[in-house]
Amino acid sequence: MKYSKQRELILKTLRQLDTHPTAEELHVLVKRNLPSISLGTVYRNLGQLVDSKLVRKVEVAGSSSVRYEAKGEEHCHLICTECGSIIDATPQMFETIDVKVKAEVGFTVNNHGIILQGICKECQAKRKKPS
């Protein structure tokens, strides 16, 4: 990946935020420092930054657009049904879920994003003894 002023600024701006902006909100913020930057460039760079794990998508149910964050480790979010505020969850909150999920349906949880992702029983069997 080739360096670009735009990508550096997008990442720097997102890293300074404690909020979870949409691409459009971030575009407005970034334009303060680089007025010529286009929304398409913000989308393209966010995509690359997500691919390289420097940025995470925060997919909020009920919000039509995707939100992004660059701070800290992967974590779940608590969304207030009154004011819409987004609070970061801690890993401790989920400690026992993985164990229960595994015990009940044999599903191994890898990831506590907005949804629980992992590998289902069938796919695990396929992995251990491949065709």
Next chain:
Amino acid sequence: MKYSKQRELILKTLRQLDTHPTAEELHVLVKRNLPSISLGTVYRNLGQLVDSKLVRKVEVAGSSSVRYEAKGEEHCHLICTECGSIIDATPQMFETIDVKVKAEVGFTVNNHGIILQGICKECQAKRKKPS
């Protein structure tokens, strides 16, 4: 809400499914019994059915379109990162989360959809002693 053949059929079709179809997928299924029904009508009726709690939205991260379900109680979903299959979670898996979330950030969880929804500390304070 006034009766309509279209809405009845949409709900009946969705209730027969163990999958979590998008509006477009459901439109295809419903058209088998009522070829003239339009996609707009499917969207409009799904909206009403969600409002009246007969149908729930299943917002799957990574899928661009919203999915719907009509069976059982509200529940979370486990999404396999290998094959994309959607498995229904049980309430027991989440028993301790509510307690931990409450203890750590004073947030009361109401709902274990795809994301955790509830009321944040500030809104609870506002509720108890209104302006």
Next chain:
DNA sequence: ATAGCTGCAAAATGTTTGCGCGAAA
């Protein structure tokens, strides 16, 4: 009779993409 629902098509929204130019390697 009339409120509310329909099908249709256009609009709205959020995101992606093709293009020709300019910047990084």
Next chain:
DNA sequence: TTTCGCGCAAACATTTTGCAGCTAT
């Protein structure tokens, strides 16, 4: 100097909406 990223605008996908006519009450 070649490759890749840019800005721009058009395309795209999903969902919503305005309208004129039909249906349930």
